[in-house]
Amino acid sequence: MTNEDGNKPRVALLVTDLDNTLWDWFHAWHASFGALLDGLVAASGVERSVLEEEARAIHRRRGTTEYSWLVDELPCLQELSGKVTPREAFDDALHQQNSARLKETFLYPGVVETLTALHNAGVPVVGYTESPRFWTEWRLRTLKLDGLLEAVWSPRDHDSPKGLDPVSLRRYSAENYGLAETKHENVADGAVKPNPEVLREILAPYGVPYSEVAYIGDSLHKDIAMAQDVGVIDAHAKYGVSHEKPAYEQLRRVSHWTEADIEREKLSLPKVTPVPSYSLAKGFHELLEIFDFQSVRAAR
Ligand SMILES: [Mg+2]
Known part of the structure; x- marks a missing residue:
């Protein structure tokens, strides 16, 4: 050439x-978002499709699929979190997301x-x-x-x-x-x-x-x-x-x-x-x- x-x-x-x-990026995003969803489904019992639908509405409002406060703003999790914030209530799922992001970003x-x-x-x-x-x-x-x-x-x-x-x-x-x-x-x-x-x-x-x-x-x-x-x-x-x-x-x-x-x-x-x-x-x-x-x- x-x-x-x-x-x-x-x-x-x-x-x-x-x-x-x-x-x-594509690979790392999928691995980390998937880990978050898996963790949230397991801990909350909320259906995956409901989480996805609510996440999409928030992502559109914020103009990004990497929105750091997503979990706090999901209405289905706000209802389930009681006195603490969703971030605190679902800390394990966020931790899984962070671990996956770190591991799969190369x-x-x-x-x-x-x-x-x-x-x-x-x-x-x-x-x-x-x-x-x-x-x-x-x-x-x-x-x-x-x-x-x-x-x-x-x-x-x-x-x-x-x-x-x-x-x-x-x-x-x-x-x-x-x-x-x-x-x-x-x-x-x-x-x-x-x-x-x-x-x-x-x-x-x-x-x-x-x-x-x-x-x-x-x-x-x-x-x-x-x-x-x-x-x-x-x-x-x-x-x-x-x-x-x-x-x-x-x-x-x-x-x-x-x-x-x-x-x-x-x-x-x-x-x-x-x-x-x-x-x-x-x-x-x-x-x-x-x-x-x-x-x-x-x-x-
Ligand atoms: Mg590019």
């Missing part, structure tokens, strides 16, 4: 999607090695995700990527319930939250991929010509469409496209997506599906084979 003149394209800045590009092979190589070469890597801020930071810390990415862009967190300070619900001391080295920026409220304005805003501080910027992501309609719209080099993380059907079905049952979103997702008409310039079937590490990464400082 080379230019017409036989050289690999030179890249001085990499922008990367996070979920299903650096790690398998990087794809070669990600650390690739990011380290770029870091050592002086090529900045910037993350851009649609996941909320809190869980994005949790994943970056847990997977030890703090500092390997120069910056990360995400939406700000979903609103917390009135009168509830998120910090008061956290189990650890303050130094266990936030990122030490990676700079965290918020995208404008309501801005979703594939919005070219967001990507231009992410690129602006670096002053790298778009012809030397690469963008990698697993979604053809979001990531690749946005990269091509802006005119940077696009690379499809094909290895990250999830084929876990049960996970997708579970996500659909409780997703914050509206029917209109799901219809749009289904209408992936072949004629409008972008054809990626580069397709990575094996893994993130293929970036090192495809591109000639050089820092702006070294190259000029």
Whole structure:
């Protein structure tokens, strides 16, 4: 995969999607949400379908399927909890969810090695995700990527319930939250991929010509469409496209997506599906084979 003149394209800045590009979000979400549901069904006796239906209403209201106060707001559990909060009454189920999340969140092979190589070469890597801020930071810390990415862009967190300070619900001391080295920026409220304005805003501080910027992501309609719209080099993380059907079905049952979103997702008409310039079937590490990464400082 080379230019017409036989050289690999030179890249001085990499922008990367996070979920299903650096790690398998789909798999980890399914494992952790499934563990929560199993635990709640066992402890409460409430039917799974009732929990799912109520969860979906809350996820839609909050605009995320990773809502930290879900259990407290499920009406069927509020009724059963008596004098304590549902969070306290169903602590075991929450614990099972946390354990599953921790166990099933892992990087794809070669990600650390690739990011380290770029870091050592002086090529900045910037993350851009649609996941909320809190869980994005949790994943970056847990997977030890703090500092390997120069910056990360995400939406700000979903609103917390009135009168509830998120910090008061956290189990650890303050130094266990936030990122030490990676700079965290918020995208404008309501801005979703594939919005070219967001990507231009992410690129602006670096002053790298778009012809030397690469963008990698697993979604053809979001990531690749946005990269091509802006005119940077696009690379499809094909290895990250999830084929876990049960996970997708579970996500659909409780997703914050509206029917209109799901219809749009289904209408992936072949004629409008972008054809990626580069397709990575094996893994993130293929970036090192495809591109000639050089820092702006070294190259000029
Ligand atoms: Mg993704």
